[in-house]
Amino acid sequence: MGSRRSRWAGLVAVGWRRVHHRLSHGGGRQTLVSVLGIALPVAVLLLVASVSLGLAADPSAGNGADYWVVPEGASSAVTNVESAQLGSVHPTAARLTEREDVAHTSPMLVDFIQLEGPDGQRVYVLAVGVIPSADYDGIAPLSTAGLQPGDPYYADGGYNGTWTGEAVISESAATELGADSGTELTVSGTSRSFTTTAVRTPGSAGLTQLPILVAHLSELQAITGAQQQDSASQLVVVAEHPSAETERALAELYPKTMVQTRGGLLSQQGTDSRLPTAMALAALIISMTTGVLLVSTAFGFELAADSKGRQLMSALGIAGRSRAGIIGTELGVVSLYGGGLGVVIWGIGALVMNQVAMARFGAPVAALDPRFIAYGLGVAMLIGLLSLPYLLVVDWRSRGEVSLR
Known part of the structure; x- marks a missing residue:
């Protein structure tokens, strides 16, 4: 031998x-x-x-989350724009955040809206609504640093609180709209507007080349009509100590939903992206x-x-x-x-x-x-x-x- x-x-x-x-x-x-x-x-x-x-x-997936709760059949929030949504998301997110094994929970609403720039340019952007956190700014495709923590306009369900109008936009959106930090962007067809607090580079490749805007959840809900059912495309969860028990608790939140981990979400995206x-x-x-x-x-x-x-x-x-x-x-x-x-x-x-x-x-x-x-x-x-x-x-x-x- x-x-x-x-x-x-x-x-x-x-x-x-x-x-x-x-x-x-x-x-x-x-x-x-x-x-x-x-x-x-x-x-x-x-x-x-x-x-x-x-x-x-998935351009809606940030790099700072551990779990996503999405309706069955939706591999990402983007493909779920016109399909099933999760309701009563603010109270649900608040209950989840009270758990010892959950550090932060944010509903995420994803929709397309048309913005008008200072020179009259009109561009459709991928709008992402979240509840920002001072400690966890990586839950969205763009860093939420620069957005006031919490969701003040929600006002315990009254949707009559303080309208911040804050928004973070991607470099692509800034180029298309001729905008910069501090630029006011009007939402076409409404009397609402956003003021950009920062222009940021998306953290991942691919569809994030789309013009993207990240704003407070309740404000995007008010613009798109999602405030009627307090609905969102998915729940994004940052776990303190990820475990099987955490996954089971998330799976029981809504009927006909599925819980995706980061690896599972990427695998599903790869399967669905034919x-x-x-x-x-x-x-x-x-x-x-x-x-x-x-x-x-x-x-x-x-x-x-x-x-x-x-x-x-x-x-x-x-x-x-x-x-x-x-x-x-x-x-x-x-x-x-x-x-x-x-x-x-x-x-x-x-x-x-x-x-x-x-x-x-x-x-x-x-x-x-x-x-x-x-x-x-x-x-x-x-x-x-x-x-x-x-x-x-x-x-x-x-x-x-x-x-x-």
């Missing part, structure tokens, strides 16, 4: 040295083409996948096909050119299985180099895309998830593995052997 392990370790070392020597001494043009033949498809795949993941993200998923799948198939064809062709020429060297190995008594192992090792090293280069190209490309998107839309479009690194390397190795059978046939034919021992 030890001698076999040592033999295979030696074969791996020989394969690595052969590839490294060709790449570092300028004598392996076909090997370099093979590396690029893996790197470029992997980079394109990762770019498409990262943008697809960004597009699948177009981005289809894009990522198509990119995977195209990248795999392109990579295998390029590697098989380029590396096949490399093997054919080195047929004398492999015949010399045979004359020295190196068995066919060992020679196949060297080819597999060389291909593995090429795949690893190609995958690593593809990840680097993807990282640079994604950063450039996000910079362009930030300048144009005010939000990034590509999700820079570290898991894409492992994904890219895995796809690169799979391309190499699928190319191996053809390359073994090329090696066999180049040496004129009937079979590999």
Whole structure:
């Protein structure tokens, strides 16, 4: 067992040295083409996948919550704009916040409203109504810092309290409306208006490139008519100590609702976002096909050119299985180099895309998830593995052997 392990370790070392020597001494043009033949498809795949993941993200989901209570069939508040809503949300949120395992609860109402800027520009924005907290400002797609904590206009259900008119808007909304901090924005068709307290960058990629406004819940309810039933699209919960008991309590709040954790919400979004998923799948198939064809062709020429060297190995008594192992090792090293280069190209490309998107839309479009690194390397190795059978046939034919021992 030890001698076999040592033999295979030696074969791996020989394969690595052969590839490294060709790449570092300028004598392996076909090997370099093979590396690029893996790197470029992997980079394109990762770019498409990262943008697809960004597009699948829910623009209403902040990064500071632990649970979302949503009506059944709604994967996000955005898809739930015209469907079932939760009622009596202010009293429900107050009861939940009294629990020891809950730090803060905010109903979230999501709707589209049309705003008019100072120069008469009219733009539809994604309006998000929440109950701000001084301690938890990450429950909405934009930070609520700058909004007065609580919901003063609600006034214990009278909707006749102090109208703050405060709103935080995204950079995209500010650009579209020609607004800045302190700008008054009129809600079209009403006598109401908001005054921006801050212009902020959304914290996630994807649909957050939409113009977004975050305001107090009761004020958005009054504008959209949701105050009649005190309704909202979902409840957002920040847990003091997340547990199964907390989830059970949330599940019993309303009939026909579901409780989503952060991981569950992202999973559901990925399932329901059919177009981005289809894009990522198509990119995977195209990248795999392109990579295998390029590697098989380029590396096949490399093997054919080195047929004398492999015949010399045979004359020295190196068995066919060992020679196949060297080819597999060389291909593995090429795949690893190609995958690593593809990840680097993807990282640079994604950063450039996000910079362009930030300048144009005010939000990034590509999700820079570290898991894409492992994904890219895995796809690169799979391309190499699928190319191996053809390359073994090329090696066999180049040496004129009937079979590999």
